[in-house]
Amino acid sequence: MNYDTFVDQVAQRTRTSSEQAVELTRATLETLAERLTGGEVLDLAAQLPRPLQVVMKPSPRTEQAERFGAAEFVARIALRAGVDESAARDAARAVFTTLREAITGGEFDDVATQLPRDYRKLVEPAMAPGATLRRS
Template sequence: MDYETFVDRVSERARTAPERAAELTRATLETLTERLTGGEVLDLAAQLPKELQRVLKPHPATEAADRFGAAEFVARVSRRAGVDGNLAREAVCAVFVTLREAVTGGEFDDVVVQMPRDYRDMVEPALAPGATRR
């Protein structure tokens, strides 16, 4: 999937303008980079367009994931994108569904495994049958 298609699908799913969807995608992926182990970030980035690979860069000093819950994840996305929490949560769900659609094999499942139970509401829409159908 190319960058424009990725952003367009996030825009559609989050019901926001493409420019805002691009900001929300960046904010979500930056936050996801903090939440995943460095190796998983690299595995995920390898399957995404170059524009998104630049966002998914693990910190070179650590392989460990920063352990924070779903509420903090949404708060970080909200701050990074300069939007309210409701839009941030919708966007995170939209990005997760689009990520699942964009990557092959079990890569999305590998990402989900690193998320604690309180992420369920944001991740389950991506796992639902037909979630990636347009």
């Protein structure tokens, strides 16, 4: 999946503009990169379009995954994107669903297994049958 398609999918799923979808995607992926181990970040980034790879670039300080729950995950997205937590939660779901479409199934499963159980409401919509966006 190319960058424009990724952003368009997030924009449609969040019912926002492309510009807002770029911010929501960036905020979500930056936060996800903090939550995953450095090796998993590299594996995930390798399958993403170049502009998104840059967002997910791990640093030596991010080799270890930070431990924080889903509420903190959503709060960080909200802060980064300048939106309320409801919009951040919707963004996380939209980005996870789009990620599932953009990368190989096994890699998405690897990402999902690194997240604790309280992330279920954010990740499961991406794994549900029929989660892919249907174009009119």
